[in-house]
Amino acid sequence: MTFSLPIALDAMGGDKAPDSVVHGARLALKYFPNLRYTFYGNKEVVAPLIHRHKLDEIASIHHTDVSIGAQEKPSAALRRGKYSSMRLALEAVERGEASACVSSGNTGAFMAMAKLVLKTLPGILRPAITATMPARTRPVVLLDMGANIDCTAEYLVQFALMGEAYAKVVLGMENPTIGLLNVGEEDIKGHEELKLAHQMLRGITGSLAYHGFVEGNDIFEGTTDVVVTDGFTGNVALKTAEGTSRLFYATVKQAIEKSFWAKIGYLLARSAIKMALRKFDPRKYNGAMLLGLNGIAIKSHGGADAKSFANAIRVAATMVQENINQRIISELNQNPMSSPAAAAAVSG
Numbered sequence: 001m002t003f004s005l006p007i008a009l010d011a012m013g014g015d016k017a018p019d020s021v022v023h024g025a026r027l028a029l030k031y032f033p034n035l036r037y038t039f040y041g042n043k044e045v046v047a048p049l050i051h052r053h054k055l056d057e058i059a060s061i062h063h064t065d066v067s068i069g070a071q072e073k074p075s076a077a078l079r080r081g082k083y084s085s086m087r088l089a090l091e092a093v094e095r096g097e098a099s100a101c102v103s104s105g106n107t108g109a110f111m112a113m114a115k116l117v118l119k120t121l122p123g124i125l126r127p128a129i130t131a132t133m134p135a136r137t138r139p140v141v142l143l144d145m146g147a148n149i150d151c152t153a154e155y156l157v158q159f160a161l162m163g164e165a166y167a168k169v170v171l172g173m174e175n176p177t178i179g180l181l182n183v184g185e186e187d188i189k190g191h192e193e194l195k196l197a198h199q200m201l202r203g204i205t206g207s208l209a210y211h212g213f214v215e216g217n218d219i220f221e222g223t224t225d226v227v228v229t230d231g232f233t234g235n236v237a238l239k240t241a242e243g244t245s246r247l248f249y250a251t252v253k254q255a256i257e258k259s260f261w262a263k264i265g266y267l268l269a270r271s272a273i274k275m276a277l278r279k280f281d282p283r284k285y286n287g288a289m290l291l292g293l294n295g296i297a298i299k300s301h302g303g304a305d306a307k308s309f310a311n312a313i314r315v316a317a318t319m320v321q322e323n324i325n326q327r328i329i330s331e332l333n334q335n336p337m338s339s340p341a342a343a344a345a346v347s348g
Helices: 019-028 043-052 074-080 085-094 107-118 153-170 192-203 216-221 231-257 260-279 306-321 324-334 340-347
Strands: 005-010 035-041 059-063 100-103 128-133 140-143 177-181 209-214 226-228 288-291 296-299
Touching (some): 005 019, 005 085, 019 043, 019 306, 035 043, 043 059, 085 100, 085 107, 085 296, 140 216, 140 231, 153 177, 153 192, 153 226, 153 288, 153 306, 177 192, 177 216, 177 231, 288 306, 296 306
Parallel strands (some): 005 035, 005 100, 035 059, 177 209, 177 226
Antiparallel strands (some): 128 288, 288 296
């Protein structure tokens, strides 16, 4: 017997909403045919799109005129966003009406609302924005990507354990390796919280495959399967990667259009070039989970098109099917070194 998988979608969040949201919902059925949707947003705008994409039998609409703007501050969004499409979608997860929520809306507002509505898992100090990025041989998991600007050692250790569970679920890795992002590989480098986290991770016994410190270039080399850092550094790394990807696309396009012979060369190498471009297509990696919350909340890129949003829904459904939160709790229970008391003991 096939069970339906209900997903709550913020239909009004994102630069290309609601078109990208509804179209993306249809495309996501390719990955999970048992998906069922509730769209939160303006019924007059969303309903025709649902009908156009033939989702009438598996979708419903919860009408609201309120949406959160892209530039709205999280504090303002919390005050006035009680009946917003974003907040209502998150509340559906909290009540158990939906298995997960996906939004392309304001990142700060989504994080603040998700923490308020869903709370954190037992034992988790702070949630972290987590996603995959392309690397030389296979994708790498990066966290935190912007939720926590300043991180204590115990935050970073918990991120490592959550990242390990995420890599096992999303990338199918049996024993993913963990790296702690630093300005060098030597033990003496980095600020004190980073050094303390390094010591704590070294002290974890069992299956955790802690590699040690890694540098920025190691992210894309795939030196480790999971890279752990604070939200400030992680967000800078993410935006740098996105900018590099756009530069790569633009440079290739300009080179091809430069001359007749360049176009001939492109025709001869077209399959190889397309293969390389597909690897760096950011749409393949869209969908960042707010890892550590007591519910599945997926943040899609604000500028996501339909294909990108479909991938974010795919990530949400995968997290639900693989019981990611139960696996995180299990990892923490097996590793008491992730607690604040352990940090105090190590530093003492």
